[in-house]
Amino acid sequence: MTDAITVLGARLRFGETAALESVSVSIPQGACFGIVGESGSGKTTLMRAMLGLQRLDAGEIRILGTPLQQGRAALRQRARVVQPIFQDPAASLSPRSRIRTLMNEVGTVLKEPHAATHERLLVILKRLGLPDSVIDKYPHEISGGQARRVAIARALLVKPSILIADEPTAGLDVSVQGDLLNLLQDIRRAENITLVVISHNLAVVRLIAENAIVMRAGRVVEGGEVGPLFASPRQSYTRELFAAWPSLASNNKGR
Numbered sequence: 001m002t003d004a005i006t007v008l009g010a011r012l013r014f015g016e017t018a019a020l021e022s023v024s025v026s027i028p029q030g031a032c033f034g035i036v037g038e039s040g041s042g043k044t045t046l047m048r049a050m051l052g053l054q055r056l057d058a059g060e061i062r063i064l065g066t067p068l069q070q071g072r073a074a075l076r077q078r079a080r081v082v083q084p085i086f087q088d089p090a091a092s093l094s095p096r097s098r099i100r101t102l103m104n105e106v107g108t109v110l111k112e113p114h115a116a117t118h119e120r121l122l123v124i125l126k127r128l129g130l131p132d133s134v135i136d137k138y139p140h141e142i143s144g145g146q147a148r149r150v151a152i153a154r155a156l157l158v159k160p161s162i163l164i165a166d167e168p169t170a171g172l173d174v175s176v177q178g179d180l181l182n183l184l185q186d187i188r189r190a191e192n193i194t195l196v197v198i199s200h201n202l203a204v205v206r207l208i209a210e211n212a213i214v215m216r217a218g219r220v221v222e223g224g225e226v227g228p229l230f231a232s233p234r235q236s237y238t239r240e241l242f243a244a245w246p247s248l249a250s251n252n253k254g255r
Contacts, residue, residue, distance in 0.1 A: 002065040004029045004162050004194035005050055010059035012045065018218040019045045020056070025213060025220065029064075029161070032188055032195045034209030034226065036202055038241070042218040043198050047166055050196070051084055064161065076109065083160040087167040089151035093139040099150055100135040106157040117157065124153045128183065145176040149183075156187065163188075164196040169204055181208050202245050206230050214238050 003026045010023040020042050027033045037043045048054035050061060052068050052075055061068040063081060068074075086092050093102055107117030122132055128149045139147060148168070155163060168184065169177040185208060188195045199205055205212050206226055213223035214237075222235045233239045 001029055003027055003062075004031070004064060005196070006060075006062040006065075007046070007050070008060045008062070010046070010049060010061065011057050012049070012054070012218075013057060020049065020059075021218040023059070023215075023218070023220055025223075027194060027196060029194055030188075030192050031211065032185070032197065032209045034205035034212030035196065035198045035215065036200065036205050036212060036241075037215035038200060040217070041215040043200075043215050044166060045218075046215070047084070047164055047196075047198050050164060051082060052078055079109065079160075080158055081160055082162045082164065083155035083158050085148075085151050085155055085163060085165040085168060087170050089147045092151060093147065095139055097138070098135070099137055099139065099142075103135060103154060103157060106154060110158065121153065121157060124156050127187070128153055145172055145180070148172065148180060152184070152187075156191075160193065162194045162196065164198070166198045167200070168197060169199070169201060177204070184208065202230075202242060214241065 005025070005027040007023055007025040010020045012018075012020040023042070023046060025046075035043045035046065045054060049056055052070060055070060063078060068078070093099070103121050104114050104117060107114050110117070121135070125132060125134065130146060130149055130153070134142060134146065134150065139150075142150065163184075165184065169180060172180065181204065184195060187193065197205060197208055209226050211224065212226050212229060214221045214229075214233075214235075216237055221237050222233065223229065229238075230242065233242060
């Protein structure tokens with residue numbers, strides 16, 4: 001089966017800084033894949049490259065086997081396959097538009113009647129635990145957790161094959177974080193969607209992902225199945241990174 005996302009030798013520099021340095025990653029279809037690293041590791045730059053929002057200096061990215069192309073037409077076509085969930089969902093929701101209007105814009109992109117989009121939206125909102133009335137609110141009138149779910153709903157309206165979530169639990173209460181991660185897993189399994197989770201929160205990736213890579217200074221330090229990777233990291237940097245998280249250190253110590 002063709003991988004959902006294939007990154008081959010991706011290189012990108014910002015001046016003297018290597019944002020991505022010979023990065024190669026294969027993400028299988030239907031998998032939950034984690035990308036972890038500290039601030040400045042290159043994980044968000046890699047995400048933007050996967051979405052076609054950042055050009056590479058060298059290398060190639062393939063989406064479902066097709067080389068990623070630049071340009072407005074290619075971006076619109078790709079949006080039907082790959083959808084992002086950005087770290088700050090409120091920032092990606094126009095503050096001057098009701099959520100209903102934002103959702104109808106998706107139907108316009110898909111060239112389907114608003115009635116069909118609305119009917120599908122109500123089903124998605126119910127699955128996400130959101131009341132129908134949320135669509136008549138403005139983004140500032142809902143909570144952070146609700147805004148995150150609205151962003152997920154808008155992404156799912158497109159019926160994508162791939163979801164890329166950047167710091168999906170950032171800024172949320174711990175109880176809400178768990179609910180959101182379980183929700184993403186349920187959606188992934190039900191829709192057979194490939195889920196890519198990008199986070200500095202190692203506990204999140206350990207909980208939700210099947211495979212993961214660790215990035216540092218634009219490079220992939222190591223990667224593999226989450227169980228062995230977190231239990232017995234091979235590289236000293238990975239061991240130091242994991243040791244900085246007390247819950248991970250205590251869990252590994254007890255193994």
